[in-house]
Amino acid sequence: MTNNITGAKALIESLKKENVEVIFGYPGGAVLPIYDELFDADIRHILVRHEQAAAHAADGYARATGKTGVCFATSGPGGTNLVTGIATAYMDSVPIVAVTGQVPRSLLGVDAFQEADITGITMPITKHNYLIKKAEDIPRVVKEAFYIASTGRPGPVLIDIPKDVTTDLLDFNYPKEVNLRSYKPVVAVNIEQLKQAASLVTASEKPVIYAGGGIIISHAAEELLRFAELIKAPVTATLMGKGAFPDAHPLSVGMPGMHGTKYANYAIQESDLIIAVGARFDDRVTGKLESFAPSAKIIHIDIDPAEIKKNVRVDVPVVGDAKTVLTKLTSLIKQHQPKTSEWIKRVNKWKKDFPLHYKKNDMIKPQYVVESIYELYPDAIIVTEVGQNQMWAEQYFTYTKPRTFISSGGLGTMGYGFPAAIGAKVGRPDATVIDIAGDGSFQMNSQEIATAVQSEIPVVVAILNNGYLGMVHQWQELFFEERYSSTVIEESVDFVKLAEAYNAVGLRAVKPEEVKPTLKEAVESGKPTIIDFIIDKTENVFPMVPAGAAINEIIDLE
Amino acid sequence: MRHTIAALVENRPGVLTKVSGLFSRRRFNIESLAVGVTERPDVSRITIVVAGDSAVLEQVLKQLNKLIDIIHVTELSPKDSVSRELALIKVVVDSRTRSEVMQIVDVFRAKIIDVATDSLIVEVTGDRSKVAAMEQLLSRFGIKELVRTGDIALHRSSITAEDIAHQGDVN
Numbered sequence: 100m101t102n103n104i105t106g107a108k109a110l111i112e113s114l115k116k117e118n119v120e121v122i123f124g125y126p127g128g129a130v131l132p133i134y135d136e137l138f139d140a141d142i143r144h145i146l147v148r149h150e151q152a153a154a155h156a157a158d159g160y161a162r163a164t165g166k167t168g169v170c171f172a173t174s175g176p177g178g179t180n181l182v183t184g185i186a187t188a189y190m191d192s193v194p195i196v197a198v199t200g201q202v203p204r205s206l207l208g209v210d211a212f213q214e215a216d217i218t219g220i221t222m223p224i225t226k227h228n229y230l231i232k233k234a235e236d237i238p239r240v241v242k243e244a245f246y247i248a249s250t251g252r253p254g255p256v257l258i259d260i261p262k263d264v265t266t267d268l269l270d271f272n273y274p275k276e277v278n279l280r281s282y283k284p285v286v287a288v289n290i291e292q293l294k295q296a297a298s299l300v301t302a303s304e305k306p307v308i309y310a311g312g313g314i315i316i317s318h319a320a321e322e323l324l325r326f327a328e329l330i331k332a333p334v335t336a337t338l339m340g341k342g343a344f345p346d347a348h349p350l351s352v353g354m355p356g357m358h359g360t361k362y363a364n365y366a367i368q369e370s371d372l373i374i375a376v377g378a379r380f381d382d383r384v385t386g387k388l389e390s391f392a393p394s395a396k397i398i399h400i401d402i403d404p405a406e407i408k409k410n411v412r413v414d415v416p417v418v419g420d421a422k423t424v425l426t427k428l429t430s431l432i433k434q435h436q437p438k439t440s441e442w443i444k445r446v447n448k449w450k451k452d453f454p455l456h457y458k459k460n461d462m463i464k465p466q467y468v469v470e471s472i473y474e475l476y477p478d479a480i481i482v483t484e485v486g487q488n489q490m491w492a493e494q495y496f497t498y499t500k501p502r503t504f505i506s507s508g509g510l511g512t513m514g515y516g517f518p519a520a521i522g523a524k525v526g527r528p529d530a531t532v533i534d535i536a537g538d539g540s541f542q543m544n545s546q547e548i549a550t551a552v553q554s555e556i557p558v559v560v561a562i563l564n565n566g567y568l569g570m571v572h573q574w575q576e577l578f579f580e581e582r583y584s585s586t587v588i589e590e591s592v593d594f595v596k597l598a599e600a601y602n603a604v605g606l607r608a609v610k611p612e613e614v615k616p617t618l619k620e621a622v623e624s625g626k627p628t629i630i631d632f633i634i635d636k637t638e639n640v641f642p643m644v645p646a647g648a649a650i651n652e653i654i655d656l657e
Numbered sequence: 658m659r660h661t662i663a664a665l666v667e668n669r670p671g672v673l674t675k676v677s678g679l680f681s682r683r684r685f686n687i688e689s690l691a692v693g694v695t696e697r698p699d700v701s702r703i704t705i706v707v708a709g710d711s712a713v714l715e716q717v718l719k720q721l722n723k724l725i726d727i728i729h730v731t732e733l734s735p736k737d738s739v740s741r742e743l744a745l746i747k748v749v750v751d752s753r754t755r756s757e758v759m760q761i762v763d764v765f766r767a768k769i770i771d772v773a774t775d776s777l778i779v780e781v782t783g784d785r786s787k788v789a790a791m792e793q794l795l796s797r798f799g800i801k802e803l804v805r806t807g808d809i810a811l812h813r814s815s816i817t818a819e820d821i822a823h824q825g826d827v828n
Contacts, residue, residue: 281666
C-alpha cells in the first residue's frame with residue numbers, strides 16, 4: 100500500500116501491475132496529469148498522429164501478441180476519435196483497454212469544453228465501460244477492466260476518468276483478485292452436449308470443420324489440428340481464423356463465404372455435418388441463410404452462448420472455450436475410425452478442379468505481389484487494410500501459424516491496417532510486419548508514417564495501387580452497370596514523395612520483375628517503408644458470391 | 658407471444674440505458690419495462706415484457722446475460738409467477754355518469770383517488786387483462802389521460818434477490 104498518491108499515479112501504477120509495457124496515445128487537456136505521470140514512468144508511450152490510430156495500434160498489438168493492448172486519449176474529440184478503433188476491436192473480440200480523460204466532475208453534463216459522453220457513445224461497442232467518479236476506485240476498475248477485456252469472449256473496455264479524479268489523492272492498494280458477482284466467464288462444458296456432439300461426429304460421412312477466430316484467441320490451433328486429423332474432416336478457416344489451421348495442410352480447404360474458395364463453399368453445401376468452432380455464422384460466411392448447408396446438422400462450439408442460434412439453427416450447442424472443448428471431444432472419440440475417405444476424395448477433386456487462379460500479363464498483378472511476399476518472407480506477420488487488398492492478402496499468402504494474419508473482419512475498417520501493423524511490430528519487434536494495403540485504405544491513416552518514423556517502427560506498407568476504391572469499384576462494375584460513382588482516385592497522390600516528406604523510405608514498382616527486389620529493399624532498409632506497387636487496374640477479386648446468393652452460386656473468372 | 662423477464666441488476670447509473678440500448682439495437686420489442694429498488698440497496702430489479710417467439714426470447718436472455726452489470730436474468734412463466742400492473746385512468750364524468758363510473762370501479766375493486774368537477778382519476782391494479790377490461794369499460798365515458806406502469810412480476814418460489822446476489826449466479 101502506498102499512501103497519498105494522485106489518481107494519475109494510481110492509474111500508471113495499476114497499469115504496471117497489469118504488466119503493460121506500451122501505451123499508444125495522444126495527449127490533451129483532460130489527460131495532462133496522466134501524461135505528466137507517464138513522463139517518468141517505465142512504460143513506453145507511442146505518440147500517434149490521430150487517436151483512431153492509437154486504438155488500432157493497441158488492437159494490432161493485442162492480435163499479434165495475445166496480450167491486452169492499451170490506448171490513451173483525451174476527452175471529447177480524443178475519445179470520439181477512438182470510436183472506430185474500439186468498434187473494430189469489439190467486432191473481432193480483441194482485448195483492449197482504452198483510457199480517456201474527461202472534464203472535471205463539476206463540469207460533467209454542462210456541455211463543457213471538450214466534453215463528450217464517451218461512456219454513452221461507446222456503450223454498444225465495448226464489452227464494458229466505466230466512468231470513474233472517485234479516485235479510490237481507480238485500482239479496482241483497472242483490475243476489472245483488464246480481467247473483463249481478456250477473459251471469456253475478449254473485447255474492448257473503456258475507462259473514462261474526469262481530470263480532477265486524476266489529481267485527487269488516494270491510498271493505493273492494488274486488488275489481488277477481481278470480485279464481480281455478475282461476470283463469470285469460465286463455464287464448465289456440458290458433458291451431455293459433448294456426448295451428443297461426439298455421436299454426430301462419429302456418425303458423419305461428410306463433415307466440415309468451420310474454424311473461426313475463437314481458435315486463435317483460445318490458443319487451440321494444435322487441438323484443432325489433432326481433432327481434424329483424427330476425424331479426417333476438411334477444415335475451412337474464416338478470415339478471423341486465418342492461421343488457426345495450416346493453409347498447406349491436405350485437409351485445409353481455405354476460406355468460406357463471399358470471397359472464399361469454391362471448394363470450401365461446395366464442401367459446406369454438400370456436407371452432412373458442420374462443426375463450427377469459435378465462429379459466428381457471419382453473413383459474409385453463410386450467404387443466403389435459407390440455403391446454407393441444407394443437408395447438414397450443425398454443432399456449434401462457442402464461448403459466447405449468445406452466438407449460438409443467433410443466425411442459424413443448431414443441432415448441438417456446446418458452450419465453452421475452444422481449446423477445452425476440442426480436447427474433451429477428441430478424447431471422447433479417440434477410437435474413432437472415420438468414414439470420410441469418399442468425401443475427402445470428392446473435396447480434393449473440387450480443390451483440383453477449382454483452384455484459386457489469376458492470369459499473368461506484363462503488368463504487376465496484386466496476387467503476384469502477395470505470393471512474392473510469401474516466397475520471400477513466409478514467417479511475416481501480414482496485416483491488411485479492407486477491400487480487395489484484404490481478400491488478395493487472404494487468398495495468396497500461405498498462412499501456417501496463428502497471429503500472423505491481422506485484419507479487420509467484422510467491422511471492415513479501412514485505415515485499420517497501417518496503425519495495426521505499427522502495433523503488431525511494437526509487440527513483435529523480431530517479426531517482419533507487412534501491411535498489405537490499397538491506395539484508398541492507406542490514405543485513411545497515412546499520417547501515421549510520422550508515428551512509425553518518430554518511434555522507429557520499421558513496418559512495410561505494400562500498397563496495391565490501382566487508382567480505385569477497388570472493392571466498391573468492383574461491385575459497380577459487376578452490379579451497377581459500370582457506373583463508377585466516386586471510386587476513381589487515380590494519380591491523386593505520389594506515395595513515394597509522401598513517404599519521403601515524412602522521412603520514411605518510399606519505393607515504387609511498375610513491372611513484375613521489380614516486385615521482389617523492391618520488397619527486399621523495403622524489408623532490408625530497416626526503416627518504415629511505403630511501396631507503391633502500380634498494379635493492373637482491371638484485376639478483381641474472384642471467386643465471388645453475389646450478395647444475397649447461396650454460397651455455391653459462386654462466380655469466377657472464366 | 659409475450660414473455661416476462663426479470664433481471665436483477667447492479668444498482669448503478671447507466672444500467673437502465675445499457676438494457677434499453679441493447680433492446681433497441683438488437684431490434685427486440687419491449688412492450689413494457691419497469692425498474693425499481695429491491696430489498697437490497699445495491700440491487701435493482703427490472704421487469705421487461707417482450708414480444709417474440711422462443712428464439713427471440715432465448716436471444717434476449719443471452720444478450721442480457723452478457724451485460725456485465727446484470728446479475729441474474731430469468732423468464733417468469735405465467736404458471737410459476739405472479740404479475741401485476743397499476744394504471745391511473747382520468748375519466749370524464751358529469752353528474753349523470755359519475756355514479757355509474759363509481760359502480761364499475763367498485764366491481765373491479767379499483768379506487769378513486771382524485772375527484773374533480775368534470776373528471777375522476779381511477780387507480781386500478783391487476784393483471785394485464787383486468788387493466789385492459791377496465792380501460793375498455795371506461796372508454797365510453799371518455800378517457801382524458803391514462804398511464805400504466807407496465808407489468809411487475811415475481812417468481813412464486815422462495816428465491817430472493819438477496820440469495821442471488823450472494824450466490825453471484827449468472828446463468
